[in-house]
Amino acid sequence: MLFGLGRRGWTKDSVAGGAAAAVPRGLRVYAVGDVHGRLDLLDRLLATVADDAASAPELVKYLVFLGDYVDRGPESAGVIDRLAAGPPPGFGAVHLKGNHEQALIQFLDDVSVGPGWLKFGGRETLASYGVPPPPATAPREVLGVIQRQLSARLPDTHRRFLADLRPYVAIGDYLFVHAGIRPGVPLADQGERDFLWIRKDFLDSDEDLGAVVVHGHTIREAPEVRHNRIGIDTGAYASNRLTCLVLEGTERRFLST
Ligand SMILES: [Mn+2]
Numbered sequence: 497m498l499f500g501l502g503r504r505g506w507t508k509d510s511v512a513g514g515a516a517a518a519v520p521r522g523l524r525v526y527a528v529g530d531v532h533g534r535l536d537l538l539d540r541l542l543a544t545v546a547d548d549a550a551s552a553p554e555l556v557k558y559l560v561f562l563g564d565y566v567d568r569g570p571e572s573a574g575v576i577d578r579l580a581a582g583p584p585p586g587f588g589a590v591h592l593k594g595n596h597e598q599a600l601i602q603f604l605d606d607v608s609v610g611p612g613w614l615k616f617g618g619r620e621t622l623a624s625y626g627v628p629p630p631p632a633t634a635p636r637e638v639l640g641v642i643q644r645q646l647s648a649r650l651p652d653t654h655r656r657f658l659a660d661l662r663p664y665v666a667i668g669d670y671l672f673v674h675a676g677i678r679p680g681v682p683l684a685d686q687g688e689r690d691f692l693w694i695r696k697d698f699l700d701s702d703e704d705l706g707a708v709v710v711h712g713h714t715i716r717e718a719p720e721v722r723h724n725r726i727g728i729d730t731g732a733y734a735s736n737r738l739t740c741l742v743l744e745g746t747e748r749r750f751l752s753t
Contacts, residue, residue, distance in 0.1 A: 517669035517708040518746045524552060525667055525743040526587075526751075527560040530594065530712040532733035533569025533620055537753045538578060541738045544751050546584055548742070555744070557587045560665060562712040562728070563594025563674035563692075566624075567617025569733040573624040573654070580657035593661035594674045594713070595692040596621075601658050604647055607639040625649045663691045666707065670743065675713035676725070679703045698725070710741060719750055 519525050526545050531538050549557045565579060566572035583589035599613040600621060610618070611632045619629035627645045630638050664673040664683075671677070676698030678690045683706070690698070695714055705724045712729035719739055720727035730752065732738035740751040 516746060519668035519670060519743045521745065522554075522556055523558060523667070523744070524549070524555045525558050525560060525670075525741075527562060527672060527710050527728065527741040527743070529562055529728040529730060529739045530564035530715075530732060531561075531569070531575050531738060532564055532567055532596070532617070533572040533575055533624065534732050534736075534738065535569075535571035535574040535578060537732050537736065537738040538575055540753045541740055541751065542584060544753070545740060548751060549586065558667070559583050559587050559589040560667075560672045560710075561589065561591045562672060562710070563592045563661070564596045564712060564729075565591075565594065566600055566621045567596040567613075568620055570620060571624055572621040576654045576657055577651075580653045590665050590672075591657070591661050592665065592672060592674050593663060593692065597658055597661055598688075598692055603643060604650070607636055607643050610634075610639040610642070622646060663688055668743075669707055670710055671705075671707035672710045674711065676709060676711050677705060679705060682706075699727075721748075 528541065545559070561579060565575045579591055596617060599609060599618065602609045603613050603618065614629065614632040622629040622642065625646055626649055627642060630642055664671060673691050675692050676690065676694045677683070677686050678694060678697060679701040680703065699714060701724065703724065709725040711725060711727055714727055715729050715731035716727055718730065719741065726741060728739045728741050730737045730739040736753065738753045742749045742751060
């Protein structure tokens with residue numbers, strides 16, 4: 497039932513207790529929680545990360561963005577623009593997919609998801625692309641017009657960025673994913689729905705998950721550190737607190753706005 501991925505070979509023993517989980521030597525990982533259209537906070541956090549990284553020029557620095565870049569906050573287009581431009585000099589980056597990106601991608605293809613998306617934050621994303629957001633009760637024909645306008649205004653770089661988002665990434669003893677994974681299911685058998693949406697079954701699980709799962713999606717006042725997972729969605733769009741987990745060797749610490 498173990499994932500069999502990752503260079504260390506995840507076994508129940510290798511991450512028992514969670515505290516011994518490590519990323520490979522020579523690497524420092526900066527994992528960033530749900531941005532939700534707050535370009536101001538993203539820029540502030542990236543400046544903090546750059547300052548932090550300046551003290552360790554010998555290390556390889558890697559940013560992992562956990563998804564939910566769009567919706568709710570005012571500058572979704574600006575956030576995608578910033579992320580699509582690539583990481584700051586000296587960093588690598590991977591961008592994971594969140595359920596809000598999935599909704600945006602689906603809406604470009606299928607207006608029937610429009611009402612749901614508009615209710616959970618899509619209005620702000622449309623506005624950020626200069627498309628006047630309709631009420632969630634708008635008829636299908638109106639949503640079709642909105643869809644065409646959004647499609648016309650979405651830069652190719654944004655379209656490519658959205659298409660290239662990954663469901664998860666494994667680094668050392670850690671697995672990074674937007675919402676979580678289904679306990680007891682091998683990674684190869686997990687479905688996108690759980691990667692992007694899962695809450696209770698994952699959050700309540702006390703099982704060893706085969707890796708320490710670093711995730712966003714579920715808002716907490718402060719980072720939530722358990723033996724089998726670390727949640728870092730601190731609700732930035734409303735709290736003004738965007739959180740970053742820093743991993744180096746077996747060390748863990750947090751940066752935030
Ligand atoms: Mn989410």
